[in-house]
Amino acid sequence: MTVELPSAQQVREARERIAGHVHRTAVLGCRSLDAIAGATLRLKCENLQKTGSFKARGATHAVARISPAVRCVVTHSSGNHGAALAFAARAHGLEAYVVVPRGAPASKRAAIEAYGGRIVECEPTMAARERGAMEIVERTGGRLVHPYDDPDVVRGQGTVALEAWEQTGGFDAIVVPVGGGGLLAGCAGLVRALGGPRVRVVAAEPAGADDAYRSWQAGRRVSVESPRTVADGLRATIGEHGLLALRTAVDEVVRVDDAQILEAMTLLAERAKLVVEPSGAVALAAALAGAVRGRDALVVLSGGNRDLRTAGG
């Protein structure tokens, strides 16, 4: 795997390939949030994206690039990427296998199944998940689509920033949540290509899963043993693309704690009337803490898949 940040041309090509399959999501403003942030915030609503998160972009792009000879795709993810890959596979007439650890929430399984994905259970360890996925790849000849460390996935995620750049006429800061770093790498690459060094690129991360912050400080990958955060979508360890973005394109990694994340989530519902999942509020939480003061900033609301019918919602 060649690890590089995508060029503007590569992201434009990705956008062509996924057009018609995913939404061009709204960019909304909200004066009362601006007042708290001391900035002009432009909320990129990937919570309104197909499947409820930006993951539909990368998954759709990866599936669109698969050789016609391949008839199925495989991943291991109990989160948004699993549902997104099932969605993308169905749109292209392929089968999707998603390896899910025993004990994953029923709502996550239901989302994968709703898009026609096939769930394969495994033990709840990373080794079991990876082994399970590899076994399916070997048996079916399918292609493994990694949730973030895949160049096609990264280019697809970069379309979030490309689209927003065109919708807004440009901005001078962007705040992107970081977990595995696929969204960050795609957006950072695109924004550096279009806006150069004058655009401040901020990665926002839960304080309880701050491997990106530590890796940015150290200049090499540092992992966190037991990530603990309400933002379940951002517990993954930073990948190769994300690490490259941290080294070459990110100005700052801002950490926010769970109370800040939950407050940002409530403010989004109250003031902007938007439902996001905890991970989807992390970039806003960083902006509200002053990370882009005085700037015209794109804030990526990455997803909205929150379980609203259980106490844990």
Added chain:
Amino acid sequence: MTVELPSAQQVREARERIAGHVHRTAVLGCRSLDAIAGATLRLKCENLQKTGSFKARGATHAVARISPAVRCVVTHSSGNHGAALAFAARAHGLEAYVVVPRGAPASKRAAIEAYGGRIVECEPTMAARERGAMEIVERTGGRLVHPYDDPDVVRGQGTVALEAWEQTGGFDAIVVPVGGGGLLAGCAGLVRALGGPRVRVVAAEPAGADDAYRSWQAGRRVSVESPRTVADGLRATIGEHGLLALRTAVDEVVRVDDAQILEAMTLLAERAKLVVEPSGAVALAAALAGAVRGRDALVVLSGGNRDLRTAGG
């Protein structure tokens, strides 16, 4: 007061007058809601409107039409209209007095004050509210802006449908919540003017406050003694403009109970990631109950001002 439904030209003029002061709100689709409704639903997101509801349109239009000699506006409303009028007045450099019954929720008062409105308390009866407003009008020479039975307010509310008609390229059904009937009269007039009789016009009403349904059936105004519904924004008695719409432009009034309203609210959050107040989910509840089966239907999500930090939210 001349009571008539607005013409397309009148609504277009209203739109010119309010442009730049209010948002052109998004129209969103959601496949999983379509599947339940058996229709193609286009959700007109007035919950994302300035002040959190469509009321900003009518109030802004009424204020824009006031003679320059008048320096203040007056209303009695503890709900969205009070905040909308304060918002509109501030934008035009006028003062707004809002008569609010003792015991109104703190969040409603806070919204009025946040836009610079002056709150005048009164006893919690309709007679006291009207008397309080008239006293201020006499003292200040201000103009009373009724929440729904005002031609300028009605024309302003009609811009919801005009805007959506242009955004979607037209539709063959519209579902509008009805309380006092200002939104209904504005939208019904506009839709009949642009789409003629082929567009099905459905008014959606809480079953516990079904004076519009009874009035539609009787052909004259029938009031309900003690309205009881979770949809607090729709407890008002139908006005003259609303009654005219029911008589001449509405195909059906569909009643939904509180359980249907709350389920529609939850589905909007889960599937469309949107926060609405109970009144804002009433039109969707009617659509999900089959009111526009087989049609391409505009569904007006009228507002999003829900108190999310208290148990009552």
